[in-house]
Amino acid sequence: MGQNRTAMKARKSQKSSKDRTNGKPVSASRSEMAEVVLPAQTNPLGKLLGGHVMHLVDIAAAMAAHRHSNSYVVTASVDYIDFRNSVSLGEIVMLKSQVNRVFHTSMEVGVEVYSENVLTGERKHTTSAYVTFVAIDEKTHRPKPVRPLILESPEEKRRYEEAAERRKTRLALRYGT
Numbered sequence: 001m002g003q004n005r006t007a008m009k010a011r012k013s014q015k016s017s018k019d020r021t022n023g024k025p026v027s028a029s030r031s032e033m034a035e036v037v038l039p040a041q042t043n044p045l046g047k048l049l050g051g052h053v054m055h056l057v058d059i060a061a062a063m064a065a066h067r068h069s070n071s072y073v074v075t076a077s078v079d080y081i082d083f084r085n086s087v088s089l090g091e092i093v094m095l096k097s098q099v100n101r102v103f104h105t106s107m108e109v110g111v112e113v114y115s116e117n118v119l120t121g122e123r124k125h126t127t128s129a130y131v132t133f134v135a136i137d138e139k140t141h142r143p144k145p146v147r148p149l150i151l152e153s154p155e156e157k158r159r160y161e162e163a164a165e166r167r168k169t170r171l172a173l174r175y176g177t
């Protein structure tokens with residue numbers, strides 16, 4: 001019984017160190033979600049509420065972060081968000097998210113939001129946002145390391161490079177350094 005437990009522990013610890021060292025490609029955690037804009041989510045002009053867009057951005061970004069890290073995550077920060085085009089009642093709001101860069105326990109996820117007119121099929125870019133998540137250990141509830149990201153395309157490399165600058169700004173705002 002004691003030997004079994006020791007073997008199980010060893011397998012578990014091998015698995016967790018493998019998780020940390022085994023990278024995953026960006027494509028493995030890229031995520032999409034979509035919903036139809038209903039009256040309860042709109043303002044008196046029939047436009048999707050900004051707060052609802054922010055909620056969807058957080059959820060879509062968390063999907064990519066969960067999938068990449070295979071762990072619990074918390075939102076550490078959301079960068080500046082602007083709304084370039086509104087999304088109207090009856091349109092489809094679509095979100096695409098992908099992990100741009102893994103730091104140590106944190107990762108930056110980029111989210112793009114589009115509106116889609118169901119009658120014409122026209123799509124408009126509505127919002128872009130960057131959300132940082134921290135992976136949380138199930139037992140200690142403390143930040144834990146995230147496996148590396150494998151970059152496969154020039155676009156992924158560009159996003160990875162740009163994420164470093166954004167992190168500097170974020171951490172300066174948080175820690176005042």
Ligand SMILES: CC(C)(COP(=O)(O)OP(=O)(O)OC[C@H]1O[C@@H](n2cnc3c(N)ncnc32)[C@H](O)[C@@H]1OP(=O)(O)O)[C@@H](O)C(=O)NCCC(=O)NCCS
Nearest residue numbers: 073074075076077103104105106107132134143170171174
């Ligand atoms: C985010 C949080 C886990 C950071 O915890 P902490 O004790 O400050 O931990 P650390 O200083 O070790 O930082 C952990 C990671 O968070 C990053 N981080 C902290 N604040 C950040 C910010 N504002 N923006 C981006 N990254 C940030 C650190 O850089 C570090 O990442 P790294 O390991 O990749 O370098 C903690 O502040 C927290 O739990 N906040 C509340 C989260 C929450 O409730 N979100 C909403 C609901 S999900």
